[in-house]
Amino acid sequence: MRPAKCKRMNEPSTRNPTLDDVAALASVSTATVSRYLNNPKVVAAATAERIREAIAQTGYIPNMLAGGLASSKSKMVSVLIPHLTDSIFNDTIQTMAEELAGAGTTVMLGLTGVAPERTDEMILAAMGRRVDAIISTAPLGPQTRELVERFPGLFIQIWELPEDPPGIAVGFSHRDVGRDVARFLQTRGYRRPLLVTAEGTRARIRSDGFVEEWQALGGGDVAQAQVDIPSRFGHARRIFADMRRMAELPDVVVCGSDYLAQGLIVEAQAAGLRVPDQLAVMGFGNSALAGAMRPTITTVDIDGSRIAREAIAAIRHHATGAPPIARSIDVGFRLIERESA
Amino acid sequence: MRPAKCKRMNEPSTRNPTLDDVAALASVSTATVSRYLNNPKVVAAATAERIREAIAQTGYIPNMLAGGLASSKSKMVSVLIPHLTDSIFNDTIQTMAEELAGAGTTVMLGLTGVAPERTDEMILAAMGRRVDAIISTAPLGPQTRELVERFPGLFIQIWELPEDPPGIAVGFSHRDVGRDVARFLQTRGYRRPLLVTAEGTRARIRSDGFVEEWQALGGGDVAQAQVDIPSRFGHARRIFADMRRMAELPDVVVCGSDYLAQGLIVEAQAAGLRVPDQLAVMGFGNSALAGAMRPTITTVDIDGSRIAREAIAAIRHHATGAPPIARSIDVGFRLIERESA
DNA sequence: TGAGGTAATGCAAGCGCTATCAATCACGAC
DNA sequence: GTCGTGATTGATAGCGCTTGCATTACCTCA
Numbered sequence: 192m193r194p195a196k197c198k199r200m201n202e203p204s205t206r207n208p209t210l211d212d213v214a215a216l217a218s219v220s221t222a223t224v225s226r227y228l229n230n231p232k233v234v235a236a237a238t239a240e241r242i243r244e245a246i247a248q249t250g251y252i253p254n255m256l257a258g259g260l261a262s263s264k265s266k267m268v269s270v271l272i273p274h275l276t277d278s279i280f281n282d283t284i285q286t287m288a289e290e291l292a293g294a295g296t297t298v299m300l301g302l303t304g305v306a307p308e309r310t311d312e313m314i315l316a317a318m319g320r321r322v323d324a325i326i327s328t329a330p331l332g333p334q335t336r337e338l339v340e341r342f343p344g345l346f347i348q349i350w351e352l353p354e355d356p357p358g359i360a361v362g363f364s365h366r367d368v369g370r371d372v373a374r375f376l377q378t379r380g381y382r383r384p385l386l387v388t389a390e391g392t393r394a395r396i397r398s399d400g401f402v403e404e405w406q407a408l409g410g411g412d413v414a415q416a417q418v419d420i421p422s423r424f425g426h427a428r429r430i431f432a433d434m435r436r437m438a439e440l441p442d443v444v445v446c447g448s449d450y451l452a453q454g455l456i457v458e459a460q461a462a463g464l465r466v467p468d469q470l471a472v473m474g475f476g477n478s479a480l481a482g483a484m485r486p487t488i489t490t491v492d493i494d495g496s497r498i499a500r501e502a503i504a505a506i507r508h509h510a511t512g513a514p515p516i517a518r519s520i521d522v523g524f525r526l527i528e529r530e531s532a
Numbered sequence: 533m534r535p536a537k538c539k540r541m542n543e544p545s546t547r548n549p550t551l552d553d554v555a556a557l558a559s560v561s562t563a564t565v566s567r568y569l570n571n572p573k574v575v576a577a578a579t580a581e582r583i584r585e586a587i588a589q590t591g592y593i594p595n596m597l598a599g600g601l602a603s604s605k606s607k608m609v610s611v612l613i614p615h616l617t618d619s620i621f622n623d624t625i626q627t628m629a630e631e632l633a634g635a636g637t638t639v640m641l642g643l644t645g646v647a648p649e650r651t652d653e654m655i656l657a658a659m660g661r662r663v664d665a666i667i668s669t670a671p672l673g674p675q676t677r678e679l680v681e682r683f684p685g686l687f688i689q690i691w692e693l694p695e696d697p698p699g700i701a702v703g704f705s706h707r708d709v710g711r712d713v714a715r716f717l718q719t720r721g722y723r724r725p726l727l728v729t730a731e732g733t734r735a736r737i738r739s740d741g742f743v744e745e746w747q748a749l750g751g752g753d754v755a756q757a758q759v760d761i762p763s764r765f766g767h768a769r770r771i772f773a774d775m776r777r778m779a780e781l782p783d784v785v786v787c788g789s790d791y792l793a794q795g796l797i798v799e800a801q802a803a804g805l806r807v808p809d810q811l812a813v814m815g816f817g818n819s820a821l822a823g824a825m826r827p828t829i830t831t832v833d834i835d836g837s838r839i840a841r842e843a844i845a846a847i848r849h850h851a852t853g854a855p856p857i858a859r860s861i862d863v864g865f866r867l868i869e870r871e872s873a
Numbered sequence: 874t875g876a877g878g879t880a881a882t883g884c885a886a887g888c889g890c891t892a893t894c895a896a897t898c899a900c901g902a903c
Numbered sequence: 904g905t906c907g908t909g910a911t912t913g914a915t916a917g918c919g920c921t922t923g924c925a926t927t928a929c930c931t932c933a
Contacts, residue, residue, distance in 0.1 A: 209685070210890055220913045226890060235911060236833075250682065255660045256606060257889035259597040261919050266656075267640075275616075277625040277820060278794075285616040290642045297657055300639045302629045307632075316638055331667065341591065343548070368841045427824065454824050461826045479618060480821070483795050485802045486819075550919055561883045568920060576881060601888050784919035 208249040208480065216245035228253060246468040259321060268506065269317035271301040271310065271327040277450055278329055279476045282495030284350065290503050296323070299442070303329050311335050320344055324506045337501070345509040347502050350493075352519050353395055361501045361520045365393050366493055369400025369525055376443055377408050379532070381471060385414045385441035387430055387451060394447050397475075401445065414441060418451065427454025431462070440472060444532055449474035449481040452488050454530060471532035486530035497522050551589040557586035561593065569594060570644065594611065600662060610658035612668040614640040618791055620817045621669055623768050623836030624690065628667070631844050637664070644670050650677050659683055665847045672698070673735040686850040688843050691834075692734055693860050702842045702861045706734050707867055709832055710741025713814065716867055717784055718749050722812060726755045726782035728792060729770055738816075755782060759792065768795025783812060784873055790815035790822040793829050797872060812873035815851070827871035838863050 201460060204304045214221040227234045227242045234242070245251075259265040268291060272280045277516040282441035288298040310329045310424050315338070324345040331339060331348070339346050339357045346358030353360060376384060386401060388394040418434065430451075434440065446452040446532060452474030456466050463468045466486055474481055477492035493523050508516065556564040560579060568575045568583045575583070585591075600606040609632060613621045629639045639662035640663060641655035651670045656679070658666050665686040672680065672689070679696045680687050687699030694701060717725060727742060743754045757774065759767040771792075775782065777853040787793040793815030797807050805811045807827055815822055842861050849857065 207889095211889080222914080223892075223894080223912060226912090229891085233911080238911080252656060252659050254601070254662060254889055256597050256662055257887070260595070260601050260920085261889080261891040261893095263918075265597060266870045275629070276622045277618075281617045281622075284641070285643065287924090288641050289645070292643065292654070292657070295657070297661065300611075300625070300629050300641045302626065304630070313633070315593060316633070316636070318593050320638065321595060323858040351734050378855050385574075390570070450820070453821070457824065479791070480794070483798065505641065521570055552919080562920075563884075563922075564882060567882090570921080574881075579881080595919055598888090599921070601890085601918080602921040605887075605922095 202501060203215075206252045206256075209254070210251075210263040213245045213251045216249060238393065263321060264323060265321045266296045267299050267320060267322045268296055269299040269301055269313070269320070269322045269325045271303050271313050271317075271325065271329050273303050273305060273328065273429050275300075275302060279448060279493075280480070280495065283499045286496040286499035287503065290500065290513065303369040307332050307370065311338060312329070314338055315341070323510070326502055326503075345506055346507060349498050349502055351396075354387065356518060357442070359505055359515055359518050359520070361498050361505070363493065363522055363524045366400035366403075368475075368524055369397040369402075370396075370404035371524075372445060373401045373404035373406065373529075375526055376471075376473070376532065377405065377410055379471075381443040381532075382410070383414070383439060383441045383443070384410075385416060385434065385437075385444045387416045387418060387444060387455075388447040389418050397447075418447070419528070426453055427458050431455060431458035435462075440470070444470065444472045444474060447475055448480040449476045449488055449490055451532070452490070453480055453484055456484070456486070456488070467530065467532050473532040477527055481527075481531070489529045489532040490527050492525040492527050494522055542757050548595075549592045550595070551591050551592075554583065554586045554592045557590060558582040568624070569823045570847070578681050605664060606662045607637045608652070608661055608663045609637055610642055610656075610661070610663045611642045612644050612654055612666065614644050614645060614646060616641075620789060620819070620853070621691065621836065622833075624840045627837040627842065628841035631841065648673050648676070653707065654685070655679055663765060664851070665843075667720060667843055686847055688846060689704050690839050692737075696826045697859060698847055700856055700859050700861070702839050702846070702863065703758050704834065704863055704865045706737040707741035707744075709816075710738040710743075711745035712867055713738075713786060713832065714742045714745035714751070714863075715749065716869075717812075717814070717873065718746065718751055720812075720873070722750070722784040722873075723781060724755070725751075726757060726775065726778075726783055728757045728759060728796075729788040738788075740842045755809060759788070766793055771798060772799035776803075778864060781811070783809075784809065784814065786814045788816055790817045790819040790829055790831055793872065794821055794825055797825070797827070797829070799858050808871065814873040818868055822868075823870070830870045830873040831868050833866040833868050835863055 200315060210221045214224045216222065219242065223238060224236055224242055229241055233240060255266065270284055270287060272278060272284065272428040299317060301317065303310040303416060304315055311334060314325060314335065322344055325342060327348055331454050342376050348356045348358065349394055351360065351362040352364055375432055384405065386398050388398050390499065393417045397413065405413055416430055418427070418430065421516040444455055445456060453473045456472050457464050459470045466472060474486065474488045474490035477490045481490045503521060505515065551565050551810060555565045558565065560583065564575055564579060565583055568580055572580060589603060598608065606821045611625055611628060613619060613625065624759040630688035632639060638656060640661065642658065644651040646652055652675060655666060655676065663685055665688060666683060667688045667690055669691050677698055688855055689697045689699065690703055692701065692703040693705055725746065727739050729739050733838050739756065755778070757771055759771065785796055789821045797813050800811045813829065815829045816832045822829040822831045842863060846856065
């Protein structure tokens with residue numbers, strides 16, 4: 192299985208060139224080449240030049256598995272999200288992958304789906320690869336939490352701010368989102384809201400916040416409907432049909448995602464309802480379509496890129512060995528008033 | 533830096549448990565534990581049981597960096613796509629990540645953006661991590677190709693079928709898509725098409741195929757417009773504005789993506805045009821919104837999941853050491869007639 | 874009873890790199 | 904001249920795992 196070594200051949204063998212090859216060619220020790228690679232400024236200019244040439248000539252590509260093993264730093268980061276298609280987290284991941292790539296770090300993708308045991312599997316896989324950080328959108332059950340406690344790297348929970356996160360958290364308060372939306376809609380004069388949310392901890396917290404504030408402000412009962420995860424266009428048709436069977440039609444539908452909101456708007460319009468006059472619709476996430484549709488969708492904007500950048504800053508900070516600056520970073524949110532509500 | 537060893541302590545030290553710890557606890561050699569982990573059926577049942585217990589007791593998590601170094605199999609696959617947000621490739625990646633996770637393989641995400649040199653960087657990063665396969669949507673320039681030629685794993689180009697791929701290709705013929713769309717639209721009686729495409733090799737090939745067939749069938753000139761990558765809702769507004777300034781309005785707009793098509797439909801409707809009577813619109817990709825909007829969007833469906841599954845099958849096959857079955861796997865496409873054209 | 878298998882395990886040499894420690898060298902200062 | 908000082912570099916012991924080969928135990932069949 193192992194390719195035979197051919198130490199004294201001048202011809203480059205089929206085998207991948209290693210540090211030794213480069214070192215030999217540049218007439219230095221492997222240690223120096225390693226130093227050149229990881230911290231160029233400690234090697235003398237002339238030496239660096241020779242090494243550079245040797246690398247070019249051999250076509251050497253560092254073996255990061257070996258490097259990672261020796262240094263116990265893998266330069267990998269695991270990102271855990273439930274799914275990828277039309278996901279609200281895509282901006283975060285996009286920014287994460289882009290910014291980290293500049294620093295030679297790679298993103299490992301972990302799709303946890305809806306089953307919580309998948310999350311554990313993905314965390315195990317990440318720990319097995321000795322990633323420098325795990326960045327997760329998954330709410331942690333007790334078992335997962337125990338696992339995370341043993342993770343030697345930095346654990347970052349994103350898109351929410353739990354009371355007592357293992358590691359650190361970068362996100363915003365879903366309860367506050369719910370509250371702000373409730374206040375906003377009441378100010379606008381709506382009276383009969385329908386909350387359509389996907390199952391899931393975060394959506395639940397938003398709903399709770401909404402109901403709490405709605406009633407505190409003197410609003411009445413709040414109707415609620417559930418959709419499956421992930422919340423997609425397709426669900427809108429069913430929700431709308433169910434809605435028409437309600438004793439009293441809601442005057443505003445608060446959706447768990449812009450996609451759902453858009454689907455509902457389309458259904459409502461197809462049924463001859465004017466949006467927002469006869470039925471208002473509110474989204475969540477401020478996806479690209481929210482601002483481009485007619486009517487434009489009133490929604491809540493989350494700066495997903497900023498979440499990524501804060502997370503990366505935390506990783507960098509952690510890498511220096513310094514104690515974390517904050518356990519919880521609130522990036523806030525913005526209610527965007529547009530036409531649909 | 534290295535944590536001190538504490539070989540004869542009974543208490544689990546702070547250090548991560550290793551194979552040695554497990555082996556010692558189970559009173560077997562490390563080799564046997566390794567075998568148990570990688571190929572359980574070669575170890576005796578009783579031994580396996582002891583090992584299982586030892587693993588549970590120590591909380592051992594295999595170090596895949598070490599394993600990968602020793603076996604030169606990293607159980608990682610690099611997936612290269614231009615970007616993530618509203619990407620047409622998301623289904624492919626989703627399926628890829630899900631199916632591979634079941635086999636203990638992890639997806640490394642590489643966002644190549646639009647600059648071709650980023651592709652080289654990402655391939656280098658992948659090779660440095662000794663990934664088992666690189667799966668790329670990026671068209672290869674000569675320099676990249678040279679790099680790929682040195683990649684010892686399997687290189688899979690997806691979402692297109694180049695003449696002479698390095699490694700193998702899983703995709704479909706973009707030229708045929710263009711041709712079929714041209715034929716379809718002519719049959720439907722459209723006469724003045726406008727092609728709106730993002731820059732990029734694949735879009736160009738589709739356009740060329742369209743024009744070729746359109747004119748072969750006796751159609752006249754074909755108007756064309758460009759949008760930036762990635763093609764997004766936002767572009768629709770500008771395209772529509774430009775369109776209205778044309779001497780003669782097109783009767784059908786062929787878009788490079790469903791997102792763009794949707795944006796255009798919204799603009800057209802807002803301007804009082806009936807779709808498809810006064811302006812027909814055709815999309816590409818059959819994204820979730822294409823079937824959910826009103827009017828529903830006529831588009832071309834690509835089975836992104838199937839591309840992923842075929843790619844994975846190829847990787848598995850490659851892993852057995854057998855020579856590839858086919859250099860090129862055509863998953864085809866399907867023109868979906870709906871309401872918008 | 875012993876030769877010939879087969880199944881299960883152990884031994885130990887790496888995989889390619891990093892990091893510690895020590896060695897070397899040039900250069901002024903004393 | 905000698906010695907401290909800082910800048911470079913070399914030698915080398917691992918990092919934790921896999922795997923070819925050797926070994927042992929236990930059968931089967933002549």
